[in-house]
Amino acid sequence: MLKGFWYIAGESTAIRAGRPFAAMLCNQPLVLFRDGQGRVHALDNRCPHKGVPLSSAWQEGDSLRCPFHGWRFVASGECVEVPAIGKVAHPSPASACVKTFPAEERDGWVWVYMGNDRCPKPSVPPPSLPVLADGSPMVSVRRSAEAKVRWDFAVDSLIDPAHVPFVHHNYFRRREAARKKGKVFTRLPLGFRTISQNVLLPDTFIFRALSLRLGSATTTVDFVLPGIHSERWEIGARFASVMLVATPLTDERSRFDICVGWNFLRGIPVGGLVRRTLKTILGQDRDVLELQEQGFGRQGSMLLNLESDTLAVWYRQLKKYYSDTLAGVHDPQHPVPEKVTLSWTT
Ligand code: FES
Ligand SMILES: [Fe+2]
Missing domain, CATH: 3.90.380.10 (Naphthalene 1,2-dioxygenase Alpha Subunit; Chain A, domain 1)
Structure with missing residues (x-):
């Protein structure tokens, strides 16, 4: 598999507000969710506590709450709440954070960037459907x-x-x-x-x-x-x-x-x-x-x-x-x- 490219994780219409969505790309389980502004985020589909898939999380505002012990994660992957200890330090320790992946919507698809060591972040936007030079609608x-x-x-x-x-x-x-x-x-x-x-x-x-x-x-x-x-x-x-x-x-x-x-x-x-x-x-x-x-x-x-x-x-x-x-x-x-x-x- 080639890393360092954008891949389609799903159709935009499949990622509905308040409904975390499980996807898979390059053997990497992902959870996609749409925040209050409609932006889609992609995170590793695994709670760092005991591994429950975060696609089973409850979405609370712009965050995901794991259904097992209630740890809550924001779109940056940071854990902002651990109910068993009340509150967590900010920034939370790296071991309690979830890995995130760049995500963008284009042509009715959600594209997620799968980086590699040389290109951990995308240098170009996702590919797009060819359009007319004058941009007239299709x-x-x-x-x-x-x-x-x-x-x-x-x-x-x-x-x-x-x-x-x-x-x-x-x-x-x-x-x-x-x-x-x-x-x-x-x-x-x-x-x-x-x-x-x-x-x-x-x-x-x-x-x-x-x-x-x-x-x-x-x-x-x-x-x-x-x-x-x-x-x-x-x-x-x-x-x-x-x-x-x-x-x-x-x-x-x-x-x-x-x-x-x-x-x-x-x-x-x-x-x-x-x-x-x-x-x-x-x-x-x-x-x-x-x-x-x-x-x-x-x-x-x-x-x-x-x-x-x-x-x-x-x-x-x-x-x-x-x-x-x-x-x-x-x-x-x-x-x-x-x-x-x-x-x-x-
Ligand atoms: S497994 Fe997610 S909070 Fe415990
Ligand atoms: Fe064919």
Whole structure:
């Protein structure tokens, strides 16, 4: 798992006032809660006294009271009350404090920063859904799905072009419409980008329903560590964007979160259709990845030697590049060429 990045801990709507919420990121149990100003805070989900999860705490104003012996913690993690001794010294001893994590809301998600020794605090805000340069408003919907699959496999699925006509047949591609394409990739600081012009939008029901087939599109698709795939679609004055994020929950479980935004079809209620479609698509990925996890355990190796597997190889090398950079290795090698064309049939 990669530390030093923002991860999605949950949808904003799941964190309700007065209701502490249990989350898990990178094997770290978290409790999220919303204070009186509506700000979300993230703390270690463990009372330092005897270990009760603070997601079971009672929220009192802007603090959490552990239900076992009533210790009370504020958003900074400090213990401000121990009923058995009446009051506690201020500042309270470090052993009685709960570790806290930076938390921010963006695009309808709560992002929590998981730091490492070199970058304990975030230096950049959380990633965000691509928007129009003029900031004009978009409608957006989101959906998520958990899967019993290791995070590497979840990330692979974001950058695996060859699975699309099979796993998502009839959604983005019809298998019989697959054709060979060349794509030009360029390097991003911790990822890669491909821009395609004159893209004919797929002749599938979802694109027809959204009446996007009115011409060709310019698409920009980015992948960046830790596991963030984002797309911009420009079709004349129409604009749509997607952010698909794979998050490590534990060594064995991952979650996908997807957000789609668009600036057209105002007043036409297509949100329900898009949400249902996103649910189906995430379910298709979850089902096939859980199968992969079952089968992979027996042999534990894979073949990544096709051109369409290049992105999966880059992803693994990008992780090494990042850790080499953090470790201060001399001249770490970014795996993505400045510019390269890759071809495959999808
Ligand atoms: S376990 Fe939380 S107060 Fe004792
Ligand atoms: Fe997929």
